[in-house]
Amino acid sequence: MSITRAMKRYSAFAIAREAMSYHQNWEEAWRSPAPKPKYDVVIVGAGGHGLATAYYLGKNYGITNVAVIEKGWLGGGNTGRNTTIIRSNYLQDPSAAIYEKARSLFEDLSQDLNYNVMFSPRGLLMLAQTHHEVRGYRRTVYANNLQGVATEWIEPKRVKELVPIINLDGPRYPVLGALYQARGGTARHDAVAWGYARACSAMGMDIIQQCEVTGIRSEGGKVVGVNTTKGAIDCGKLGLVAAGHSSVLADMAGFRLPIESLALQALVSEPIKPCMDVVVMANTVHGYMSQSDKGEMVIGGGTDGFNNYTQRGSFHHVEETVRALIETFPMISRLKMLRQWGGIVDMTGDRSPILSKTPVENLFVNCGWGTGGFKAIPGSGWAMAELMARGHSPLTEEFSMYRFREGKFIDESVAAGVAH
Amino acid sequence: MLILDCPYCGVKAEETELQAGGEAHLKRYGPGSSDEEFDGYMFMRKNPKGVHFERWRHAYGCGKWFLAARCTATLEVFGTYPAQTSAPPADLQAKIKSKRPNWEGYK
Ligand SMILES: Cc1cc2nc3c(=O)[nH]c(=O)nc-3n(C[C@H](O)[C@H](O)[C@H](O)COP(=O)(O)OP(=O)(O)OC[C@H]3O[C@@H](n4cnc5c(N)ncnc54)[C@H](O)[C@@H]3O)c2cc1C
Ligand SMILES: [Zn+2]
Numbered sequence: 001m002s003i004t005r006a007m008k009r010y011s012a013f014a015i016a017r018e019a020m021s022y023h024q025n026w027e028e029a030w031r032s033p034a035p036k037p038k039y040d041v042v043i044v045g046a047g048g049h050g051l052a053t054a055y056y057l058g059k060n061y062g063i064t065n066v067a068v069i070e071k072g073w074l075g076g077g078n079t080g081r082n083t084t085i086i087r088s089n090y091l092q093d094p095s096a097a098i099y100e101k102a103r104s105l106f107e108d109l110s111q112d113l114n115y116n117v118m119f120s121p122r123g124l125l126m127l128a129q130t131h132h133e134v135r136g137y138r139r140t141v142y143a144n145n146l147q148g149v150a151t152e153w154i155e156p157k158r159v160k161e162l163v164p165i166i167n168l169d170g171p172r173y174p175v176l177g178a179l180y181q182a183r184g185g186t187a188r189h190d191a192v193a194w195g196y197a198r199a200c201s202a203m204g205m206d207i208i209q210q211c212e213v214t215g216i217r218s219e220g221g222k223v224v225g226v227n228t229t230k231g232a233i234d235c236g237k238l239g240l241v242a243a244g245h246s247s248v249l250a251d252m253a254g255f256r257l258p259i260e261s262l263a264l265q266a267l268v269s270e271p272i273k274p275c276m277d278v279v280v281m282a283n284t285v286h287g288y289m290s291q292s293d294k295g296e297m298v299i300g301g302g303t304d305g306f307n308n309y310t311q312r313g314s315f316h317h318v319e320e321t322v323r324a325l326i327e328t329f330p331m332i333s334r335l336k337m338l339r340q341w342g343g344i345v346d347m348t349g350d351r352s353p354i355l356s357k358t359p360v361e362n363l364f365v366n367c368g369w370g371t372g373g374f375k376a377i378p379g380s381g382w383a384m385a386e387l388m389a390r391g392h393s394p395l396t397e398e399f400s401m402y403r404f405r406e407g408k409f410i411d412e413s414v415a416a417g418v419a420h
Numbered sequence: 421m422l423i424l425d426c427p428y429c430g431v432k433a434e435e436t437e438l439q440a441g442g443e444a445h446l447k448r449y450g451p452g453s454s455d456e457e458f459d460g461y462m463f464m465r466k467n468p469k470g471v472h473f474e475r476w477r478h479a480y481g482c483g484k485w486f487l488a489a490r491c492t493a494t495l496e497v498f499g500t501y502p503a504q505t506s507a508p509p510a511d512l513q514a515k516i517k518s519k520r521p522n523w524e525g526y527k
Contacts, residue, residue: 247467258463260442261492305440306422307492309469315421316436349463405459 007202009114029194030201035208035233039067041388042226042235044213044249046070048079048189048374049366050241051196051207052381053388055113058203060382061389066205067235068197069228071212075193078243079374081311081343083266083300085279085288086375087124087184089151091140092410094398095352096147101395102379106187109378115195117187118293122278124184125159127328129173129284137179151181165275170327173284185279186290192377216253216363223253223363237362237388244309244344246367255359257367258404259346262303264371265313267321267340269332271295276329285324289332297332299325303345303371313342345370352410355384355396364388365401422495427502429482441475443467444487445506469493471516471523473508476500489516 008014008027018026041057043050046068057063068074086106088099105112106119128134137153144151156168159178168175197207208230215227216238225234240249244261271294281288286302301321304314318340326333347370348354354368366384369376383395398410422435443465449457466472472492477485487505489498489512498519499512508526516523 245469247465248469251466251468256460256464256466258465260465260467261469306490307442307467307472307474308495309492310495312495314435404463405455 007114007198010116029198030207032209033206035067035069035206035211035228035230037232038225038234039206040065040236041239042066042233042237043068043239043241044226045077045240045242045245046074046193046197046207046209047077047241047243048075048192048196048377049243049369049380049384050239051193051200052377053239053241053366053384054200054205054381055196055203056382056385057389058200058205060385063389064203064205066200067233068200068205068207069211069213069226069233070207070209071229073209074197074207075190078343078345079193079377080190081266081341082189082374083288083290083298084186084189084374085124085184085281085290085372086119086121086187087181087279088149088375089124089126089140089144089179089181089184090412091143092352092412093143093147094410095412096144096149098353098379098383098395098399099376100147100149100379101382102376103183105378105382107183109187109192109195113195113199115191115198117191117195119185119187120293121183121185122290123162124181124279125154125162125178125281127159127178127280127282127284128176129170129282131176133284134176137177140179149181150183151179154178154180162278163276163280165329165331166280167328167330172327186292189374192374196377196381213249213252216249216360218253218360218363221359222361237364239364239366239384239388241366241384243346243367243369243373246346246365250358250365253358253360253363257354257365257401258348259354259368260307261309261344262306262347263308263311263313263342264300264303264345265318265321265340265342266298266300267318267337268292268296268298269335270338272297272335275331280328282324282328285327287321287324287328289325289329296338297335299337303347309344311342311344347371349404350409350411351413353380353399354401355380355387355393355399356401357387357391358401422497424476424488424497425500426478426481426484427486427500428484429478431478431481433478433481437478437480439477439479441477441485444473444475444503445508471498471520473526475503491520
């Protein structure tokens with residue numbers, strides 16, 4: 001195992017110290033090593049989930065002979081393309097457990113990683129705009145209370161207090177109330193990836209970027225290594241954490257997944273003065289919005305309908321999203337949009353993730369987070385590390401890839417009609 | 421914008437009048453099949469990065485289901501054909517093979 005020099009901690013004192021040399025001598029946040037011939041654990045995909053898996057393998061289980069292999073740059077997949085909504089107000093018990101684990105880890109993640117991930121539990125509202133939604137969200141509040149997730153049902157008057165720019169009596173869908181999670185919010189997406197990467201590197205793990213996995217080798221039903229554009233790498237255990245490319249990797253290992261890859265887009269406006277300090281999701285009209293610290297309105301909507309690996313989405317979906325949000329927030333109608341982009345999301349039939357063993361021994365998958373996995377990164381990494389280290393985890397038990405065959409869906413598609 | 425020729429009514433249909441229906445040519449398994457066969461048909465998907473055969477409905481046109489061959493890595497459309505077939509037509513497969521020599525063929 002390569003031992004690196006101890007990571008210098010970030011602090012106010014460090015800023016003063018580095019100022020002495022005009023900030024020319026900050027050490028690199030992580031090393032960029034060449035791959036070794038063999039690791040105990042190889043993780044494919046340096047998105048948030050892959051990096052968090054590696055981090056908790058080291059932190060919770062002392063497994064540090066680990067490589068995280070990334071075909072592009074770390075955090076350049078969906079982790080760096082998402083709209084950063086964090087919440088745990090799901091309906092089913094297994095979801096509440098893993099998403100609330102993640103949300104609670106976010107609370108002190110900056111301290112844990114010594115990296116400011118800018119977690120902002122500013123509060124999150126899911127608007128109810130049909131009577132069906134009112135019933136659905138009231139049910140979710142009851143479920144959340146039983147699960148120990150703090151959410152509440154709020155009436156339109158309170159919605160208006162929290163979101164003064166909202167139009168309560170839209171012509172099509174008036175706001176009838178909202179499901180409110182006061183400690184939901186946002187975090188800085190890149191910082192989550194960078195913070196985990198820096199902490200992994202400091203533990204001696206190798207993050208190997210610009211290195212594509214092109215094949216998976218197994219012997220007698222057991223995984224033994226991967227082939228990459230930087231040569232063959234052997235491993236004891238292998239974790240596939242590749243979001244939209246999970247089916248491609250599973251195909252290399254000789255099995256299929258219940259996953260389809262679709263494009264999901266987001267856009268941001270020009271920066272404006274603070275006007276909304278909560279996250280608002282409107283699932284019936286299909287749009288959601290929050291304001292970034294820079295002042296941009298961050299906007300997202302639904303996925304395209306067809307299989308796609310291009311990170312480009314269809315324009316008419318952008319139009320639908322914007323139309324929905326202008327109806328909900330009339331004051332944004334004159335805002336100019338600055339940027340628009342897409343990511344490839346990994347969709348399962350029940351809209352719940354897969355953290356699972358596979359038909360190949362010592363090969364594990366973590367995927368299917370689809371449109372909503374940023375919020376889950378710490379909890380998913382925590383659970384995946386336990387699954388890989390010990391062979392089972394109470395948090396992943398229900399998320400097996402075999403649940404479909406067994407009819408044990410974790411149906412979250414009704415609870416969240418919108419992508420986030 | 422995705423444009424597909426509807427093989428029934430001949431209309432050049434753009435995306436907003438079409439509805440995507442997922443993987444084509446699924447072999448259906450019902451009562452009497454093994455759990456694995458049913459799982460494979462009902463839930464597992466090829467989801468390839470490259471040549472994909474898929475179902476589409478001309479939802480705001482003639483209303484009929486048809487099939488299309490498309491590249492999911494470039495969004496290139498190879499062609500469309502009527503749904504009453506259990507495999508892609510030979511001439512379409514040949515056309516794809518000429519454009520994608522590394523394509524391992526329809527399986
Ligand atoms: C527009 C958009 C908005 C979203 N909004 C939200 C939101 O508000 N809240 C929320 O919770 N979630 C949201 N999501 C979902 C969230 O982004 C994802 O669920 C999450 O980031 C997935 O993280 P990951 O680490 O699994 O995948 P990724 O970050 O995509 O990482 C996977 C990595 O694997 C790499 N890889 C793939 N194949 C190979 C290979 N063969 N070899 C080596 N490396 C490979 C990729 O390059 C990639 O970097 C959104 C997604 C999108 C696209
Ligand atoms: Zn037609």
